[in-house]
Amino acid sequence: MIPAPKLGWMAGVVDLKGRLIYKKNRQRATPQVVLMVESKEYSIVRALGALTGTKAEFKKSQPLKEFMRRGCSDHCPEAHVHVSDDREMPQVARWTITGAGMVVVLTNLMPYLTIDRGYTEAIEQVRTNTTLEGQGSGMVMMSLQRLQSLDWELPMEYAQALRDHLGEVPDNE
Helix, strand or coil: CCCHHHHHHHHHHHHHHEEEEEECCCCCCCCEEEEEEEECCHHHHHHHHHHHCCCCEEECCEECCHHHCCEECCCCCCCEECCCCCCEECCEEEEEEEHHHHHHHHHHHCCCCCCCCCHHHHHHHHHHHCCCCCCCCHHHHHHHHHHHHCCCCCCHHHHHHHHHHHCCCCCCC
């Protein structure tokens, strides 16, 4: 089991920076639900990845878009927008987790979260739409196995599905 201080830290990051994205993909029957945290602080995103066995994605720094430029009225006689504004958006790192893995993470974090940004509904939606056996279950089982190996506590139905998938006999038999 992940220690409570780490879960509390992660919940604080998700409270502050977490958001849900619903992706619509033509190959999928249902929307893909993604929990995402973006930050300029790479160490935060790297720690989230270490806790979940995932890797950070990077978005390179880019010049500011036209609509992001600020008008100048401080040091110029007339308010205007500087044409040669060469400031850039900073490089951002992104941590994501989706599907059954997201359910495992959020289920463990729920006691520590102070803001529910629709997480309860997302958990139920994914639980309803996740294939735990047969075609389409392979990636789900890999995700569950990865998180279990990292000491995440799996919800009962996921733990049972993983035992069935691996052909394990419960401890009490």
